[in-house]
Amino acid sequence: MKMSTVSGLMWVEKYRPKRLEDMVDQREVVESLTHLLSRPAEMPHLLFSGPPGNGKTTAALCIARQIFGEGWREFTLELNASDERGINIVRSKVKTFSRFRGMSTELPFRLIILDEADMMTSEAQTALRRIMEQSAERTRFCLICNYSSRIISPIQSRCAIFKFRPLPREDFESYLSRICEKEEVAFDEDALEEIYRISRGDLRKGLNILQSSASVRGSVTAEAVRDLAGVGLVAGVREVLESAVSGNYIEARRRLFEYMGTLGLSGTDVIRFMMTALEEMDRLDSSIVDVLAEYDFRLLEGANEDIQLSALLAKLTAAFQGS
Numbered sequence: 001m002k003m004s005t006v007s008g009l010m011w012v013e014k015y016r017p018k019r020l021e022d023m024v025d026q027r028e029v030v031e032s033l034t035h036l037l038s039r040p041a042e043m044p045h046l047l048f049s050g051p052p053g054n055g056k057t058t059a060a061l062c063i064a065r066q067i068f069g070e071g072w073r074e075f076t077l078e079l080n081a082s083d084e085r086g087i088n089i090v091r092s093k094v095k096t097f098s099r100f101r102g103m104s105t106e107l108p109f110r111l112i113i114l115d116e117a118d119m120m121t122s123e124a125q126t127a128l129r130r131i132m133e134q135s136a137e138r139t140r141f142c143l144i145c146n147y148s149s150r151i152i153s154p155i156q157s158r159c160a161i162f163k164f165r166p167l168p169r170e171d172f173e174s175y176l177s178r179i180c181e182k183e184e185v186a187f188d189e190d191a192l193e194e195i196y197r198i199s200r201g202d203l204r205k206g207l208n209i210l211q212s213s214a215s216v217r218g219s220v221t222a223e224a225v226r227d228l229a230g231v232g233l234v235a236g237v238r239e240v241l242e243s244a245v246s247g248n249y250i251e252a253r254r255r256l257f258e259y260m261g262t263l264g265l266s267g268t269d270v271i272r273f274m275m276t277a278l279e280e281m282d283r284l285d286s287s288i289v290d291v292l293a294e295y296d297f298r299l300l301e302g303a304n305e306d307i308q309l310s311a312l313l314a315k316l317t318a319a320f321q322g323s
């Protein structure tokens with residue numbers, strides 16, 4: 001979700017590289033992919049693995065752009081394996097998508113980007129393997145995961161595997177400093193170091209902390225960064241919960257997604273901070289803990305984050321009105 005901040009656009013999207021050679025680091029991956037792209041018709045299925053926020057989805061989108069050109073969206077299907085838990089949905093989408101043949105590409109196939117492939121059960125992966133075989137003539141898959149070891153071996157053996165490294169500190173920090181310069185935001189070197197430490201090399205998280213520090217505090221200092229990433233996190237959740245306590249569900253939900261978007265938080269992070277915030281607000285009783293535990297578990301099982309968090313907030317809002 002987009003939110004208006006300093007520039008009106010989230011920096012993670014604004015600065016997402018459009019070409020492989022513009023990516024930060026990942027030299028080996030970029031070199032081999034560039035080599036593959038010199039003969040796109042012979043491109044195999046791809047499997048990208050590595051820690052969060054280091055360029056996997058970005059690279060997949062660069063490939064789509066580079067092989068299909070301008071109208072790449074028409075030839076690219078982006079699916080999220082954990083959103084679409086039912087493999088049947090994946091199957092029918094792939095089927096519909098690969099059946100349709102556009103006129104404006106010379107390539108005989110379409111690209112299907114399947115994010116979070118390692119969230120699929122092994123049964124679903126077995127079904128996916130069949131889908132890949134059945135649609136082989138007209139599709140190439142780019143599977144994305146955090147751990148390639150969680151992908152069943154018959155799929156691994158059908159793909160060219162690319163391991164994305166955690167971004168080195170120097171590249172990470174110098175990239176952030178270039179963005180500060182472009183955005184004309186003042187920054188301290190030690191603040192960038194702090195961002196690297198907190199985000200553990202996850203550039204999405206890093207850019208989001210950078211942007212919120214710039215937009216909330218007007219500059220990027222180590223203190224602002226620590227504040228926004230630590231204490232500020234609980235305070236942010238607290239605002240969300242206060243709207244819920246006052247019975248304003250719509251407002252609570254809006255704040256929640258805005259807050260998650262700016263800081264790049266995951267659903268499980270949010271539930272953890274909710275626990276602390278509710279304790280501070282003296283609202284933590286056994287029934288509330290039960291609710292948090294239930295939703296934490298659902299997220300862990302891979303349920304849709306937007307839906308689950310919306311439902312969690314609705315439940316909390318109702319519980320507060322009853323107490």
Ligand SMILES: Nc1ncnc2c1ncn2[C@@H]1O[C@H](COP(=O)(O)OP(=O)(O)OP(=O)(O)O)[C@@H](O)[C@H]1O
Nearest residue numbers: 012015016023024052053054055056057058203204
């Ligand atoms: N190597 C990189 N070069 C340039 N920008 C990057 C790189 N990695 C991440 N980014 C920035 O971080 C954002 C998130 O990156 P991306 O979506 O590619 O991460 P990911 O590896 O797919 O993460 P996840 O595993 O969480 O899906 C991008 O929009 C981009 O701005």
Ligand SMILES: [Mg+2]
Nearest residue numbers: 056057115144
């Ligand atoms: Mg991704």
